[in-house]
Amino acid sequence: MFENLQDKLGRAFRLLSGKGRISEKNIEEAVKQVKLSLLEADVNYKVVKEFINGVTEKSLGEEVLKSFSPDQQFIKIVRDELINMLGERSSPLRLSSQPARIMMVGLQGSGKTTTSAKLATLLRKEGKKPLLVAADVYRPAAIDQLVQLGKQIDIPVFTGDRRNPVVIVKEAMQQAIKNINDVVILDTAGRLHIDDTMMSELKEIAALVKPDEILMVVDAMTGQDAVNSAKAFNEALELSGFVVTKLDGDARGGVILSIRHVTGKPVKFIGVSEKPDGLEVFYPDRVAGRILGLGDVLSLIDKIQANVDEEKAREMEEKFLKNKFDLEDFLDQLREIKKMGSIADILEMIPGAPKDVDLAGSEKSMKRTEAIIHSMTLKERRNPKLLNYSRKQRVARGSGTTIQDVNKLLKSYDQMKDMMKQFNRKGKLRKGIKGFPF
Structure with a gap:
């Protein structure tokens, strides 16, 4: 969502990075870049004109906070103007009739x-x-x-x-x-x-x-x-x-x-x-926040609370604490994550999330992981140590993958279990949002 606009606005903000303060001279190029970004995004030209006037006026006025760096000040001003343009607050449905x-x-x-x-x-x-x-x-x-x-x-x-x-x-x-x-x-x-x-x-x-x-x-x-x-x-x-x-x-x-x-x-x-x-x-x-690449943590929380089964999440947390997390549970967690949307959607909501993630590769990897676990028997999912070479061959054939893919999944699973052991020893297992373990 808004990926191209986000990238172009990011260039405008970088023009002010390292400057001592906002001035009419150094803001000129940044404002021009914002204007071009909005026009290229097919924003109505009258809207762009009013928006740019507001940003310029506030950037050079007394509203600038001395504690911010120039790029931070400019981002804040652009964000405030965007919110003003978009409507400041949500508009709920007004349903008074019956029905x-x-x-x-x-x-x-x-x-x-x-x-x-x-x-x-x-x-x-x-x-x-x-x-x-x-x-x-x-x-x-x-x-x-x-x-x-x-x-x-x-x-x-x-x-x-x-x-x-x-x-x-x-x-x-x-x-x-x-x-x-x-x-x-x-x-x-x-x-x-x-x-x-x-x-x-x-x-x-x-x-x-x-x-x-x-x-x-x-x-x-x-x-x-x-x-x-x-x-x-x-x-x-x-x-x-x-x-x-x-x-x-x-x-x-x-x-x-x-x-x-x-x-x-x-x-x-x-x-x-x-x-x-x-x-x-x-x-x-x-x-x-999404347009400016600042994330959207509140929407992410809403997604988690709407899609994650609280009872199941508490059970999962207990399994983490007791180190009884098996591949069946791993598959359940993948399903919970998929309920929240694509990896791209989730990353967009996380402030500071990396922009160079291979999203197509990540989605493909998730599907491959699901296919591998689905190709195992219930006993193998609950006790992966049963997976000897011949069983791995069968799982690889059944999932359309290779033994290397199966081994890679099992290695990731073992590393996760080792990490959970260390957290449990040090008492650092964090309670997630509404019991969500990640």
Whole structure:
């Protein structure tokens, strides 16, 4: 996420490294580099102009703290301006109706249907009982896609007559009341472009259901086109906020940095993966930290607490303390880590994490490790000393690896056990977040 923008801003900050203090002369080149970085990221030029003016004014004003070095001062100023641009604080959903109504809108291809399912998953975690409504009768297979997603996440989907979106929505509201669903999520039709027919239909649905939230889903990969569409949708429907999708791809960041300034409406959620739980609440300060390469520890903690089984983590900690950690447990830990997302996502949240990590190699190594352990018998996982040469040959063949790969895994496992012994002797075993042992 924001990798290219992060690298370019890093160059701007390095221009001030080693300087005695911030001055008009030495900040000129750094500000120019920041400006170019934002423009290359496809940030709206008016937003860039206002942002640069704010950074320059604060950099040369009295707000600079004498205890910081010039590059630290500049990073802080840029971070504060980024947070101001992004919205300063998160904007929670305001669901006051019973049942609450959320209308999802956007252009075709933005990920609206998938996002509707992700939002339902997120709301269910908060104790809600959502109903998904398939009101996109124009895109081929849109209704079937939502039905399949509903089955996957075990959330009901109302399809109605599959022909008239207004009738579908009206009947869906009656169904929600009957089944005591407290949130209704309407997946409305998108188009390849904005047209009067599309907007008229959306206005009719909005007038009918009086939604608590009208969320527009925008694709982060489409740059300024998405911002222009957002402006048109907001003028027609009075949006309550945005969901920016595909931030796990090669998005340059321009959409998320421009959209609030252009429309006056906040980003409420961001799509960070294709998984059902790949939707996160948008926190401006955390995203600013990621853009600047400062990490996002709070989001990492949220991920750990949401994905790690506390009881299992406590059991694992006990095994560490008693030095009874076997390869079955090692496999469990890999699964827990995978729940939190890709290695790239996790590293991005850790301040000071190395940038030169072979991420593709790391992901491949994790899959190889899983394959090797899966190829062992339960007895071998619980007692790796049983793995003689012939058994290792069998495991290597079964996992599509080599005996060297198997030996490398066993060596890493032995080193981990030795390390845990040393920690236990010295009383240095640290308790992790919510019992997480790493």
